[in-house]
Amino acid sequence: MRASLLPVAVALSLAAAGARADVPVPPPVAVVVDGRLLVGTQAGTGTVPVFVSRDWSHQLANIHRVVIVVHGYQRNAADYAQIVLGLGPPAETMVVAPQFLAEDDIAPRNVPDHILRWRREAWASGLPAEGPVPQSGFDALDALLAALGNRTMLPNLTQIVLAGFSAGGQLVQRYAAVGKGEGAIAQPGIALRYVVGSPSSFVYFGGERPQGGTIAAFADAPQCPQYNNWRYGFAGALPPYVNAAAAAGVPELEHRYAAREVTYLVGGADSDPHHRFLDTSCGAEAQGPDRLARTRSYFEIMQRRDAAILRHRMAVIDGAAHEAAKVFGSPCGRAALFDEKALVDGKDCPGEPR
Numbered sequence: 236m237r238a239s240l241l242p243v244a245v246a247l248s249l250a251a252a253g254a255r256a257d258v259p260v261p262p263p264v265a266v267v268v269d270g271r272l273l274v275g276t277q278a279g280t281g282t283v284p285v286f287v288s289r290d291w292s293h294q295l296a297n298i299h300r301v302v303i304v305v306h307g308y309q310r311n312a313a314d315y316a317q318i319v320l321g322l323g324p325p326a327e328t329m330v331v332a333p334q335f336l337a338e339d340d341i342a343p344r345n346v347p348d349h350i351l352r353w354r355r356e357a358w359a360s361g362l363p364a365e366g367p368v369p370q371s372g373f374d375a376l377d378a379l380l381a382a383l384g385n386r387t388m389l390p391n392l393t394q395i396v397l398a399g400f401s402a403g404g405q406l407v408q409r410y411a412a413v414g415k416g417e418g419a420i421a422q423p424g425i426a427l428r429y430v431v432g433s434p435s436s437f438v439y440f441g442g443e444r445p446q447g448g449t450i451a452a453f454a455d456a457p458q459c460p461q462y463n464n465w466r467y468g469f470a471g472a473l474p475p476y477v478n479a480a481a482a483a484g485v486p487e488l489e490h491r492y493a494a495r496e497v498t499y500l501v502g503g504a505d506s507d508p509h510h511r512f513l514d515t516s517c518g519a520e521a522q523g524p525d526r527l528a529r530t531r532s533y534f535e536i537m538q539r540r541d542a543a544i545l546r547h548r549m550a551v552i553d554g555a556a557h558e559a560a561k562v563f564g565s566p567c568g569r570a571a572l573f574d575e576k577a578l579v580d581g582k583d584c585p586g587e588p589r
Contacts, residue, residue: 284350303398307402396571410429
């Protein structure tokens with residue numbers, strides 16, 4: 236199954252991008268999944284590998300829900316697909332896992348030239364690919380949602396859950412902030428939920444940050460002038476996809492984001508300030524010392540800024556560290572992915588449903 240998009244303006248701009256020097260370089264991926272998704276934009280056409288749990292080359296009338304799960308920094312899409320499938324999703328659920336490859340994956344796995352590849356984790360921030368065309372991971376999510384909105388293939392689809400963990404959680408959170416989302420689906424009757432699992436950082440809509448137990452103007456801004464630039468905020472260094480979305484104005488983006496259905500999940504033991512894949516740049520450190528603190532603070536600031544329209548939830552998973560299987564496999568995780576009851580009323584849900 237292949238999908239293409241209507242053209243959108245995309246240009247190559249990596250001036251403020253690049254890989255972080257504070258994170259170790261993982262080895263090439265062990266497996267490149269065998270499905271393919273065509274991503275077409277004004278910049279050209281690229282392809283993203285994608286795992287699909289059903290044969291989507293023909294009509295799937297029994298599928299009512301699709302769970303898209305986005306891998307972490309190690310780009311192991313097959314492992315993430317198996318985590319979700321191992322939870323025993325309801326029979327009417329299809330699982331899809333896109334794979335965002337790095338340049339280092341290409342030669343060792345003999346990946347064809349048309350496959351999109353990014354500089355390390357640049358895909359998680361929506362930055363343009365290094366090749367074969369400068370498309371964003373956000374463009375790929377647009378294309379995937381458009382493909383799933385095809386009523387010929389999925390005539391009875393009523394819900395898409397877009398979930399990500401760690402670096403995948405960063406991609407999903409930022410896509411929820413700037414992505415086309417429901418507009419990319421372009422079909423009535425299909426609800427979209429975003430599940431943001433244990434990201435290393437968030438994109439903020441203003442200059443406030445956690446400050447000594449409260450939320451206030453960031454006191455260390457002179458020492459960290461980039462703290463509110465993309466990927467942490469909208470003050471500067473916006474990549475092409477984000478720049479186009481921000482043309483509507485950051486307040487409009489915030490209003491749309493607050494009104495979208497977003498669930499934040501984080502392990503109650505995901506509190507290691509020295510985790511090997513934790514962003515320790517000053518822009519990330521401005522959001523808190525670890526993933527647990529950063530998630531709590533971000534949820535709190537969204538409650539303060541947008542309480543009247545906020546459709547967001549947060550759950551802290553008791554006993555889970557930076558572990559996708561434990562976070563997604565908890566009662567709160569299953570509720571977010573499969574609409575099970577725990578997250579709705581908070582009963583029998585380890586952690587802190589809010």
